[in-house]
Amino acid sequence: MKNNNNLLEVPNINSRDAQIKNLIYKVDDNLFNSHYKLTSKSEYLCVCSGGTTSSCAKNGLITLDLRKEYNQIHLDKEKNLIKIGGGVIMKDLMNYLEKHNKTFPTGLSKLPGAGYILTGGISPMSRRYGLAIDNIASIKGYLGNGTFISLEQKSLNSAQKLIWEGLKGAAPFLAIITEISLKTFQSHPIQIIEGFVDENELSKIINMAEGFPENLSLQWIYAEKIYIYIFAEIKNDLDNKITKIYLKKLENFTSLKIKKYENYNQINFFPKELDLFELNKNNHSEVISLLGGDLKDDIQIFIKCMNEIIQDKPNNSCYVASQQLGGKTKDFEYKSSFFIHRASTWKPWIYASWKKDDLKEKEIVLKWMNESWGKLKIFFPKIHLAQIHNHLNSHEEEVDLSFGKRLSELKTLKNICDPESILPPL
Template sequence: MIKKLLNVPNTQAEDYDIEGIIDYIDDDFIENLKKDKFCKKPLMICSGGTSSRCAAKEHITIDFRKNYTEIDYIDFKKEVVIEPGTRMQDLGKFLKSKNRSFPTGLSGLTGFGYILTGGISPTSRKYGLAIDNILEINGIWGGGEKFNIIKPDQNSSKLEKKQWKGLCGAAPFLAIVTQVKLKTYELNSIYIWEASISSNQLAEIIEKAELWPDNASFNWIWSDYIKGLAIIEVSNKEELEYMKIIVKELPKTSDLKISKINGLSTFKGMELPISNNQVISRYYSEVLGLLSNSLKGHSYVLVQMIEEEIRNRPNKFCYIAAQQLGGSTINNAENLTSFIHRESAWKPWINGSWEPNNKRERDQAIIWMENVWEKLEPYCPGIHLAQLHNHLPWHAKEINCAFKNWLPELRQIKSTFDPKEILPPL
């Protein structure tokens, strides 16, 4: 074990005085899991380093980024096998060289956790969530037993189906995943409409976007002003013509940009819309991901609520954003994942930020996040648990909203395969 600070994109995690880093999984490590020899639990996992809980004060972090970055493409099956240190932008670039793609997210900096916690992509309406595209999982249960599980079919046992369901969406609570095999898709052109919009325009586009075909999705981010992004994948002439219709109906603002990229690997993400180019070099943040059903007939009321909360935010670096679901993300007849909110049409998320080591600002940001959640909850009853918050007061509520009726069985799986709670608690 190496004792040092963790060099990661998340500044809050980077500044923790951690117990040490494990960067190689060997037989001694597995024996320590089995014999429960880790004094400070839970263990933290770092694959991309974008989450605030890839490290914690006086805890050990398993850092996969140095020794577990292998990507192996199986050409005749059009499948890819990746290790947990693989960032999504690296996966995208690798697949692009094979003329293939995978539904990666709005940020290419995210790691393996993006996939294991659900994985909502601008192309998920067409291809499903990242977890819907997992074919095989290898790893070590929190109790120290190794496993290799293939996506269940009609011949699989009840236990295999429960294990798979737990790992696809709740893996961070159950196991240390060391490898996954994924489906890939043909690489296609992606058109991006990007513009600053008013609150009324936002509400109008939300209503319209719910009628778009599955190859199109709408995303927005609201700080000092609102920036909207329509992301449309085009694979044939019919989709090209429909893309033109969508873009024609969207607002034509002074800063409108329409661009074309070859796959998501070169997508630069959504920039925080702040006036006067104000920036700070370092800040801490937490992110709370909500889930809502269709907003048809409710978008104007919801946008008015958000506008009021934006006015009340404690600083310019707190914001609210959203990405669109629906289409293929609804199709989960097999009930094989822990992402149970399949009826969801939108994922709004709340970002609270503060200056490092400023407790007053931190308290204000956390309270603001809780207030926003309370206001939006009637329209956003679900939670997408893309980040772990067992260090925050809302952890229990968040877990219940994320897994609902599945939670008792999920806890049973944890008690069986991570009985000493080596990994984060449920």
């Protein structure tokens, strides 16, 4: 932690530079009574877990940093459940599981914290194991109204059921989560087929991926050049056999290389050469995440659209990338959580970045982000609310496109769980 109490040492640079009002570490009664009483209607409490988003610290607002007091990890080997504090980052979870030859469907980066899990959690392994929220067994925390909650998937009463569903996908608006219990999985060997491809190759690979079995998934990054990762878990002979068939098909893509790993925990996605997740201290950024189904016959038009978007990017560090869902993530009923877009196959995200003190460039870059979103909407009409943008004009539309038919239920839940809106507004 920096000495200056008004700054927060976090990976996200916007949040790191924010001049916060106060920093607190523990959830206690003071949080919900007059001690930290918010002074205006537009004030609310920012919650920080991994600190990878622009919403964990804001100018003039209080941040509750969960990393110090809620960082416990405990594995119950008999039940195959791991309990983690609300301030645990995925790197620590994976390192812990590694020692026990187990794994969890974490995302493409080890930096995010519990926010990854609570907002859905899309992993290269999700096609086989589901989203992170699909693997939550119990949750502890405090609703925005100060009520302590301890919910177990197996013993929910009817009053708790809606809150349970709400916490899976929309927790940031309803509660401060201090403990999550997660199902864990036996580790298996992984093969990654990766490398730079051209547009024509990308379209062929997307086409192939839309027919992938559930042990395979595709992730691509479209920056100056295009880089792809095909992820394959080899759990048994059948996986091995199927993966070999795809490897044969991929032999024609001469720039691709195969890398083998003992297990998922050991992989670091995205090569340094792309300079993507190097959190450049001189830049600020925003990310918007979209969701949509198979591209099928639209792959060529989509690639043309992507080409235009990348040609127009106003700052070198802007890019668009995507990960693949489907398989198990489509099996869950949309009512099981507030991640309702279960029919989705692709989650592209637009990364918009600008020189941090250049307000003119910020405006241009955010315009590019919104225009690119507009262009991609025909392919990916929904939103994955992995980043909260209540400081941007797009917030209302993002909330609407995330929660769709369940938005009115969520608003009711917000009124019950957080009536004074001490947590981020919907």
